[in-house]
Amino acid sequence: xxxLHHNYEQGSEQWLQVRRGAITGSRFKxxxxxLRDGRPSKACLDYAxxxxxxxxxxxxxxxxxxxxxxxxxxxxxxARAAYEARTGNLVxxxxxxxxxxxxxxxxxxxxxxxxxxxEIKTMVSSDTLFTAVAERDLSAYMDQCTGYLWLxxxxxxxxxxxxPDLGHMEIHRITRDEDAIEKLETDxxxxxxxxxxxxxxxxxxxxxxxxAQQAA
Numbered sequence: 001x002x003x004l005h006h007n008y009e010q011g012s013e014q015w016l017q018v019r020r021g022a023i024t025g026s027r028f029k030x031x032x033x034x035l036r037d038g039r040p041s042k043a044c045l046d047y048a049x050x051x052x053x054x055x056x057x058x059x060x061x062x063x064x065x066x067x068x069x070x071x072x073x074x075x076x077x078x079a080r081a082a083y084e085a086r087t088g089n090l091v092x093x094x095x096x097x098x099x100x101x102x103x104x105x106x107x108x109x110x111x112x113x114x115x116x117x118x119e120i121k122t123m124v125s126s127d128t129l130f131t132a133v134a135e136r137d138l139s140a141y142m143d144q145c146t147g148y149l150w151l152x153x154x155x156x157x158x159x160x161x162x163x164p165d166l167g168h169m170e171i172h173r174i175t176r177d178e179d180a181i182e183k184l185e186t187d188x189x190x191x192x193x194x195x196x197x198x199x200x201x202x203x204x205x206x207x208x209x210x211x212a213q214q215a216a
Contacts, residue, residue: 001100002100003098004097004098006098010095010107018102021055022103022104023103023104023188024104024105024107025148028144029143030043030047031191048194052198055195075164076120079122079164079169080110082162083169087158089113091110091111092111092112097151104147106148115154116157116158117145117148117152117158119141119148120160121161121162123161129163133161133170141159142174142180143184145159146181147184150184157173158173159174
């Protein structure tokens with residue numbers, strides 16, 4: 001699988017443009033979210049429809065950036081420096097990666113040597129802190145980390161849990177699990193077909209049936 005590196009500054013117009021319509025790593029968990037009967041959840045369907053809208057040239061509703069999200073962005077360079085100081089690993093900052101067909105995209109917080117990926121999660125909310133740190137539940141981040149290993153062909157991810165107000169940092173190394181990668185790929189390909197279906201329906205409704213046929 002060919003992976004393209006788009007080395008744009010995060011938040012720049014070019015960065016935003018290359019993300020349009022791409023299924024991004026931070027939403028892989030939503031892509032796999034199911035109801036008890038196996039049907040896609042509302043979060044899954046809403047995300048698929050947003051992507052279809054973007055692929056038709058529209059603009060999906062912007063996600064509100066709350067104080068917690070802003071804090072996470074501000075804390076990222078500090079957490080990266082603290083990780084380097086603790087581990088001795090040098091982190092290479094990178095841009096946005098996509099598959100050649102632009103269907104999938106990833107934005108890791110850095111590369112480490114030839115095999116590693118860095119992913120930083122700032123524990124801003126107490127709910128997040130207690131779930132990930134106190135209860136040791138990392139499930140919210142596993143699909144994103146597994147996605148790095150799948151698409152980037154790397155061997156491990158260092159998941160950093162960073163609670164600056166408590167002076168606390170944990171590093172959880174997630175290594176390649178081929179079974180988990182295969183299951184993730186299967187589910188994401190199913191989700192991609194759902195996006196294609198919505199894109200085709202929207203193009204047809206907008207009066208571009210030839211494009212709808214191409215998308216289907």
